[in-house]
Amino acid sequence: MAKIRTRFAPSPTGRMHVGNLRTALYAYLVSKHEKGDFILRIEDTDQERYVEGAVDIIYRTLDKTGLHHDEGPDKDGGVGPYVQSERQASGIYLEYAKQLIEKGEAYYCFCDKERLATLEREEGGKTINVYDKHCLHLSKEEVEAKLAAGVPYVIRQNNPTEGTTTFHDDIYGDITVNNDELDDMILIKSDGFPTYNFANVVDDHLMGITHVVRGNEYLSSSPKYNRLYEAFGWEVPVYIHCPLITDEDHNKLSKRCGHSSYEDLIEQGFLTEAVVNFVALLGWSPAENKEIFTLEELVEAFDYTHISKSPAVFDYTKLKWMNSEYIKAMDFDAFYEKAEPFLKEALTRDVDLKKIAAMVKTRIEVFPDIPGLVDFFENVLEYDIEMYTHKKMKTDAASSLTVLKEILPVLEGVDDYSNDNLYQTLVDFSQEKGYKNGYVLWPVRTALSGKQMTPAGATEILEILGKEESLKRINQAIAKLEAEA
Numbered sequence: 183m184a185k186i187r188t189r190f191a192p193s194p195t196g197r198m199h200v201g202n203l204r205t206a207l208y209a210y211l212v213s214k215h216e217k218g219d220f221i222l223r224i225e226d227t228d229q230e231r232y233v234e235g236a237v238d239i240i241y242r243t244l245d246k247t248g249l250h251h252d253e254g255p256d257k258d259g260g261v262g263p264y265v266q267s268e269r270q271a272s273g274i275y276l277e278y279a280k281q282l283i284e285k286g287e288a289y290y291c292f293c294d295k296e297r298l299a300t301l302e303r304e305e306g307g308k309t310i311n312v313y314d315k316h317c318l319h320l321s322k323e324e325v326e327a328k329l330a331a332g333v334p335y336v337i338r339q340n341n342p343t344e345g346t347t348t349f350h351d352d353i354y355g356d357i358t359v360n361n362d363e364l365d366d367m368i369l370i371k372s373d374g375f376p377t378y379n380f381a382n383v384v385d386d387h388l389m390g391i392t393h394v395v396r397g398n399e400y401l402s403s404s405p406k407y408n409r410l411y412e413a414f415g416w417e418v419p420v421y422i423h424c425p426l427i428t429d430e431d432h433n434k435l436s437k438r439c440g441h442s443s444y445e446d447l448i449e450q451g452f453l454t455e456a457v458v459n460f461v462a463l464l465g466w467s468p469a470e471n472k473e474i475f476t477l478e479e480l481v482e483a484f485d486y487t488h489i490s491k492s493p494a495v496f497d498y499t500k501l502k503w504m505n506s507e508y509i510k511a512m513d514f515d516a517f518y519e520k521a522e523p524f525l526k527e528a529l530t531r532d533v534d535l536k537k538i539a540a541m542v543k544t545r546i547e548v549f550p551d552i553p554g555l556v557d558f559f560e561n562v563l564e565y566d567i568e569m570y571t572h573k574k575m576k577t578d579a580a581s582s583l584t585v586l587k588e589i590l591p592v593l594e595g596v597d598d599y600s601n602d603n604l605y606q607t608l609v610d611f612s613q614e615k616g617y618k619n620g621y622v623l624w625p626v627r628t629a630l631s632g633k634q635m636t637p638a639g640a641t642e643i644l645e646i647l648g649k650e651e652s653l654k655r656i657n658q659a660i661a662k663l664e665a666e667a
Contacts, residue, residue, distance in 0.1 A: 186218030188393050190244075190251070191225045191382060194236030197443035198243045200435060200496065201397055201427050204461045208424060209395040210249045211462070211484035221389060222254030224265045225382065227375045243444050247458050248477045261389045266381050275376035278384050278414070279337045279369050287413035288369055291317040291338045292328050313338065313366045337370040339380075339406060347405040351421040353489050354398070359405050367406055379403055383410045391419055395486075398423040422486055425465045426493040435496050447501075451548030453512075456505040464494040474507060502547035510544050517543055521552060528553035529560050533646050541637040558631040559646060562655060565632035567666050575620040582625035583663040588615065589626060590656055599649050604641040629659030 188209040192202055213220045222244065226232055244251065253259030263269055282288035293316060302311050318340060320328075328335070341364040348358040369380035376384070386394060401423050411418045427435045435442050447457050459475050466489050468475070475483065509517065521539045529535065542555050557563075570582035577585075592611055596604065612622045627640035630652060636643065644652045 184392060186213050186216045186392050187221060187390050188213040188218065188395055189221040189223050189386065189389065189391050190249075191223040191385075192240050193225050193228055193231065193378075194233060194240060195228070195231045196233045196236055197239060197445045199443055200447075200461060200464075203243065203247070203444050203457075204424060204427065204464055205395055205397060206244065206249050207247070207458065207461055207480075208422070208466070208484075208486065208489070209393075211480055212393050212395055212422065212486050214481045215484045215486075218392075219252040219259070220249070221259070221391070222251035222264065223385060223389070224255060225378060227266045227270060227378065227381055229373070229375065239445070246454050247444070266376070266385070269381075269385065270375055274388075275381055275384060276370060276374065279376075279380070282339070282369070282410075282413055283337065285413060287340050287409075288337050289318045289340055290320070290325050290329070290335045291366075291368075292320075292333050292335050293317060294334075315340075315343075315366060318366075334372045336368045336372050338366040339369055339410065341366055341406065341409060347409060349404050349408045349418075349421070351401070351404070351423050352487065353423055354401065354491055357401065357404070359402075364406055364409075367403075379406065380410070383407050386419060387411070387414070387416045393420045393422060395422045395424065398425055422489065425490055427464055428493045428495055430495060430497065432493070432495070451550040452501065452505050453508045456501070456508040459508075460501045460504050464496065465490050473504070506547040509546060512543075514540070514543070520549055524549050524552035525556060528557045531560055531651075533559055537646060538637075541642065545637045555637050558633050558636065559643075562630070562632040562658070565628075567663060569628050569632070569634060570625055570663070572620075572624050575618070575624040577621055577624050579663055579667065581621070582628070583660065583667065585617070585622055585625045586629055586656055586660050586663070589622065590653070590660070593644075593649075593653060593656065596649070599645055599652070601641050601645045604644050608641060625659075626656070629656050 190206040190209050192198065192206070198206075210220045212218075222240075224237060224240070226237075241256075251257065253261070253264065255262070255264045258264075263272075269275070279288055283290070291313070293313075297316075298311060298313075301314060302309055304310075317338075342361045345361050346358050347361055347364065348356055350356050367379055368377050370376055385391075404421060404423075408418055429435050444457060448454065455476070458477060459473075459480075462475065462480050462484075463473065466484070466486075468483050469485065469488065470483070472483075518536060518539050521542070522535065525535045525538060529538070538556055538559065542552055545555065546552060567579045571578045589608070589611060592607065596607055598604075608622055608626070609619060611617075612619050615622075623640045627636060627643060630640065630643045630647065638646070647655070
């Protein structure tokens with residue numbers, strides 16, 4: 183079997199969309215599962231959509247996600263250049279387009295915008311333009327005269343209008359289309375640049391690409407690609423079309439949703455490893471009942487025949503769960519490095535940030551969760567005394583006031599504000615009074631935090647705040663309860 187060669191061929195038009203990242207990941211996994219080559223090719227022929235700095239984004243994203251290419255603009259494997267504009271400058275696409283013209287598989291088209299506009303029609307609520315092969319019927323002399331006169335032109339593929347074309351996709355099987363649905367797509371634009379559809383066929387062949395991984399939005403173009411391969415007499419690669427990615431409402435994932443790109447997700451506090459793991463499962467199911475994978479484990483487990491035909495839902499809740507699992511498994515020092523800026527965002531008080539970080543490590547889904555969990559260490563925000571009411575603990579505002587008044591002198595008499603000592607002190611107090619532990623701990627924690635949920639228990643909070651601040655907050659809570667009683 184020939185060595186598998188896959189490629190990722192992004193257009194430098196901005197941040198890397200989740201769909202593009204999945205294409206890159208699957209292409210990488212298909213090749214690496216079989217110890218093949220993964221090639222990076224920059225498809226920058228659409229000059230209108232080109233975004234300055236977008237090439238750097240591509241390199242940065244691939245590097246951070248671990249999808250290291252074997253060949254590319256920076257790693258010549260002998261089939262370069264790997265940037266389409268550089269390939270275009272050498273005249274390669276025009277050369278191959280002219281070969282098709284000689285074979286009768288393509289032709290010059292000199293129609294202007296005005297004439298093309300007359301071909302527009304409404305179909306299914308959309309405006310479509312199907313070319314009528316007008317210029318196919320120009321004589322050789324007419325073509326040469328127009329070329330000599332410098333009349334602007336494009337080069338179109340000459341597709342049949344009768345019969346059918348069948349192509350095979352390893353996910354979707356054999357697909358047959360009527361040839362009258364195949365528009366004579368443009369191969370070379372009026373600016374001399376190739377279209378994406380033409381350039382990727384030429385480049386894939388010349389670069390020895392064996393497996394083409396792409397989104398299923400290209401299924402409809404595949405018959406035209408096949409006809410190009412056949413016209414040149416080239417071997418057709420294995421097609422692997424991946425399902426659509428939708429949002430939770432089953433609409434196509436768009437930039438407007440706020441988490442459509444890799445960098446969006448990183449800015450929202452997700453870990454790269456979690457994003458890669460999650461994206462791998464957007465349309466692919468492992469043979470084993472497992473959801474957490476390292477990149478190395480994905481390479482080992484990835485069988486592309488398990489890619490689904492059905493749309494994959496970008497489940498934001500699942501991504502957050504998966505991220506929380508990765509956070510829990512992080513080395514503490516690595517975790518703290520990422521958590522520290524978020525802790526400092528919420529806290530200016532002199533408190534032990536590492537202890538607080540340890541409290542939240544198992545309780546957050548993304549790093550931006552941290553400020554909202556720990557802000558009470560800075561100060562107690564206004565809260566409703568109803569918070570003291572807890573059915574399970576059998577507490578209410580009145581009982582809490584009593585407990586806080588009773589516990590205050592006890593805490594005033596404690597010098598060792600370590601968690602263990604404080605916990606034992608409160609347990610001993612509860613036993614002496616005949617109280618359940620929760621009957622005491624709930625009002626103390628509420629008084630210290632003003633929150634229903636905290637990442638730590640009462641005595642842990644006492645330890646972090648220290649004696650002076652803790653007593654101050656309990657006194658304030660007593661005053662609040664008395665005022666609102």
